Amino acid sequence: MIRVVVADDEAMVRAGVRAILATDPGIEVVAEAADGHEAVRAAAAHRPDVVLLDIRMPRLDGLAALADLRRAAPGVAVVVLTTFDEDEHVARALTGGANGFLLKAADPRELLLGVRAAAEGAAYLSPRIAHRLVTDLRGGRLGRTDRARGLVATLTGREREVLALVGRGLANQDIARRLAVTEGTVKAHVSAILQRLDVTNRVQAAILAHEAGLT
Numbered sequence: 001m002i003r004v005v006v007a008d009d010e011a012m013v014r015a016g017v018r019a020i021l022a023t024d025p026g027i028e029v030v031a032e033a034a035d036g037h038e039a040v041r042a043a044a045a046h047r048p049d050v051v052l053l054d055i056r057m058p059r060l061d062g063l064a065a066l067a068d069l070r071r072a073a074p075g076v077a078v079v080v081l082t083t084f085d086e087d088e089h090v091a092r093a094l095t096g097g098a099n100g101f102l103l104k105a106a107d108p109r110e111l112l113l114g115v116r117a118a119a120e121g122a123a124y125l126s127p128r129i130a131h132r133l134v135t136d137l138r139g140g141r142l143g144r145t146d147r148a149r150g151l152v153a154t155l156t157g158r159e160r161e162v163l164a165l166v167g168r169g170l171a172n173q174d175i176a177r178r179l180a181v182t183e184g185t186v187k188a189h190v191s192a193i194l195q196r197l198d199v200t201n202r203v204q205a206a207i208l209a210h211e212a213g214l215t
Contacts, residue, residue: 002027002119005046007039007062008054008081013104017052017081020108027115034058036065043073049119052111053098055082055089063089066096070200077118081111090129094203100124121190122171123203148211151197159196160214162189166202167209 004021006029008014014032021027030046033039035057043051051069055062062080069078079100080093093101099118102110103126110126117124152160158179165175172190176183190202199205209215 002050002115003030003046003048004115005031005033005039005042005048005051007033007051009034009057020111024112036060036062039065040068040072043069043076047073048076050077050079050115052079052081055080063092063096066098070097079114079118097200099201099203101129102126103128117171120171122169123206124169148208151208152212152214154196155193159189159193162186163193163205163209164214166190167206167215
């Protein structure tokens with residue numbers, strides 16, 4: 001069972017998200033929060049698998065709460081769920097350690113896919129966000145291609161294979177099947193990759209994979 005905390009300052013939105021998640025028998029909402037402080041407390045108390053975190057909330061917004069969540073519940077996956085898709089919000093969420101970024105206006109199926117992907121250790125971006133991000137990367141507007149290639153060059157051949165699959169959004173189990181290795185081996189490779197690339201999560205590693213031309 002995937003345990004989820006839903007954090008949004010609008011009760012109607014929380015109810016809608018809960019209703020969508022309830023259509024999947026493998027997902028359970030264990031707590032709700034109306035601001036960032038409540039989200040951090042709920043994550044620390046319930047130790048969910050995933051926190052769905054709105055950006056615009058009173059007292060402590062989602063982006064500020066993200067840093068606190070990383071300290072209070074470091075093993076919890078955080079997916080930002082918002083109506084705002086500005087580049088600044090996306091960049092701050094991903095560099096802050098978010099495991100995914102979803103838009104409230106998206107197809108409800110994306111919410112289920114995003115929660116399941118995050119719980120399995122994979123990265124998930126709303127297709128609209130992913131398309132724009134990849135377009136920016138390919139257009140060189142983020143200007144980090146040379147740095148990314150230099151970092152990727154420090155990886156072993158197998159680690160580059162794993163990174164390429166992480167960049168395509170595959171979870172550890174899927175990568176293990178592709179490479180005919182155990183899931184534990186993949187986890188070890190991913191940990192080494194994060195350390196070598198000096199990033200904190202799979203989303204950031206996936207971005208570097210795109211920048212380096214692995215995907």
